[in-house]
Amino acid sequence: MTVLKIKETDCQDCYKCVRFCPVKAIKIKDGHASIIGERCLGDGGCVEICPQKAKEVRQDWPVVKDWLEKGEEIIVSLAPSYLVAYRNKSPQNLVNTLYSLGFKKVEETAIWADYVARAHQELLTMDEKNKNILREKGIFRVKKPVITSSCPGVVKLIDYYYPHLKEHLAPVLSPMMAHGKYLKEQAPERKVVFVGPCAAKKEEATRAGYIDAVLTFTEIQELIKSEGNEVEVKQDITPELATEKGAFFPASGGFYKTAGLKVTEIDNKFLTVTGIEKLQELFSSFEKVQNLELIEAMACEGGCLAGAFFPDSASLWERRQKLLERIEQQERKKIVGEQNLEQNVKLTFMNLNLDNKTNDPEEPDEEDIKKILAKTGKYTEQDELNCGACGYNTCREKARAVYYGWAELEMCLPYMRQRAESLANKFLESVPNGVVVIDSTFTIQEVNPTILEMFNREGVNLIGKTLDELLTDISHFAEVMETQIQKEGKIKHGDRVFEELIFPIEDEDLIVGIFSDITEMEKQRKDLKDLKQETLLNARKVIDKQMRVAQEIAGLLGETTAETKVTLSRLIDIISGEEEKNDG
Ligand code: SF4
Ligand code: SF4
Structure with a gap:
């Protein structure tokens, strides 16, 4: 399942999303892209990069609007990155707007970031009590280094692509899910809506019934627009604030700050890795980092502050800077209170109910790959250009995708160009007419063997030479170049007569000349005329x-x-x- 879809008719077959998608969750069929749901991490990073705007994220705001209109009790769990959701609006302004739209209560998700961070820490020094809690939840083993599990992109990456690392994934709910679980335990009939910068949270929400809908910050804009762009602020209610540590959670390194761990950049126990490509690199050589204790892992490079669905285009660094400033301006508790601490940490421990899907279908063997490579003219290692024009990093990676039906042979541009060239060459070589193509500087771009024979230049390479090296009189070409109007006529060369057709190729700045040898016809006509006379x-x-x-x-x-x-x-x-x- 994926929350993304592609409007096939808008897709122009440019392969930009194939190139961009780090897990190659895009399938090209009949020249159009579609998302391979089970492979997609759902982060939505590819939505923005599509030049045709052919991708869209499932929009949940109309459903939420409907609930609001029906007067449902809806609690908002507001992602910690709301502090920097808008460049020019204060975080409190967003809170007030949400209240004015009719949400019953707005709470900071970051309150639960404090408990989630604490739960991760407890996994590192697992005492008997915690072991029992986990056993009750069907979790019997957590391996070090423990990988943080708050980013749904990371959870999906491990679940689908690196299932052998599942035992390293912290069996801890994300702050969003923990918050939703807590709110539902209080009152199951109420609705809980998470608001944040990430589309992958929509898929995460379907793993358990704690969150009823996920809206991105850009969807909040849509909701506001649907109210005529003006939402009259009726209330000014400051939500209960998380600790200042919890508020750092969405930045890379923020997890350690929330957990109160002092982590240096080069640390032999703790590591932060953000960005899917870097995570792929890490997970592919995981056995080499076994001495680590904990890895903070986030799918977006730079953390949630780089999420794809902020309404403005501020840079990651601008948001990071602003986050620090805004946290400083607020009066937040320094540390999480002891009240309900144990109980809330316990609530976050959870068997993540991963899909346990087998990953990609059986790997093709070398023979299969070779056969596919051969179909695009790649017989030796040197033929594998690995140019990346198809969107895949290597020819073999692309051949594997062809094997699975995710890619088409025709996506290989060098092969297609070669094929087009060889078809054109075959045509030029076999036509009985002489053909010459020149550019606007009268430089010959193409000649065929027939024309070389016609003008006694056999065996001479005239490509790149000027037309007067082929023809003594180039005035007809000059005329067509000047007027851009087709011209027909006859010319003599020695004792031969040629009929010529000269025409321009629009938009290409090229002039084509086609010559037919009519010497024999002319001779027959003359003989006939003589005979008649x-x-x-x-x-x-x-x-x-x-x-x-x-x-x-x-x-x-x-x-x-x-x-x-x-x-x-x-x-x-x-x-x-x-x-x-x-x-x-
Ligand atoms: S959302 Fe992410 S994983 Fe899914 S297709 Fe786009 S870039 Fe690939
Ligand atoms: S040569 Fe073709 S298959 Fe290989 S990377 Fe380039 S476009 Fe892709």
Whole structure:
């Protein structure tokens, strides 16, 4: 299941999302992209990068609006990054807006970040009491280094792609889920809506019934727009604030701050890794980092402050800076209170109910890969260009995707170009006409063997040379270049005659000349003409002679032959006139 979808008709087959997606959760079929739901981490990072805006995240605000209109009791769990959700609006302004939209109560999710961080710490020094709590929840083993489990992108990454690392994943709910669980335990009938910068939370919410809907900050904008862009602020209620430590949770390194752990940049016990590619690198060589205790892992590079669904375009660093400033400006508790501490930490321990899906279907073997590579003209290692134009990092990675039906052979651009070139070459080599293509500087871009033979330049490489190296008279080409209008005509070269057709290719700044050898045709026409003229001459002689005889006979008979002569002469004139017309 994924919360993302692609409007197929808007997809223009550019492979930008294939290139961008670190887990290659995009399938290209019939030239259109779609999301492979089970592979997608749901972070929505690819939504923004699509130049056609063909991707969209499931919008849940209309459902929430409906609940509001029906007067449902809805509690908002507001992600800690709300402190920097807007560049120019105070966090309190967002809280007030939410109250004014009709939400019953707005609470900071960060309150639960404190308990979640504490739960992770307890996993490191697991005492008998905690072991029993976990056993009750069906968890029998947690391996070090423990990987934090608050980011749904990381949980999905391990669940699907690195299932052998599941025992390292902390069996602890994320602050959102823990908060939702707590609120539902208080009053199961109320609705809980999480508001934050992350689309992957929508998928996480479906793992248990603690959260009824997840809205991104950009969806809150849509909700406000649906109210006519003006929400009259009716209340000014400050939510209960988490500790100042909990408020750091959305920044990379924030987990350690929340947990009160002093972690240096180069630390032999604790590590922070953010960004899917870096996590893939870490998880692929995990056995090499076994001496670590805990790894703070976040799918977005820089942490939740780099989430994909903030309404403004502030940089990660700007948000980080602002987060520090805004936390400083608020009066927050230094540490979490002891009241209910144990109980709340216990609430966060949870078997994460991972999908336990097998990951990708069976791997293709070397023979399968070789066959696919061969279909795109890759027979040796040198043929594998690994240029990345198809969106995959290597030709083999792409061949594997073709094997699974996620990619198409035609996505290999060098292969397609080669194929187009070889088709064009075959065509040029086999046509009986001479073809030359020049650019606007009269430089020859293409010639075929026929034209080289026509103009006695066989075996000479004229590509890149100027047209006058092929033709003595290039004035017709110059004329077409000037007027951009097609021209037809005849030219002579030695004892050969060619018919020419010269035309421009629009938008390409190219002129094409096609030449047909009509020498033989011309010769036949001339022979025919000569034959006709000779026949006419002979006919005239015969008529003259016959007329003389006829006149003599007519003189004896007293009759005239003038009429016969006029008729026969007219016949000759008509025939010779037709000839001239044909000669043009
Ligand atoms: S949301 Fe993330 S994982 Fe899913 S397709 Fe986009 S980039 Fe890939
Ligand atoms: S050569 Fe083709 S298959 Fe290989 S990486 Fe480049 S585009 Fe992809």
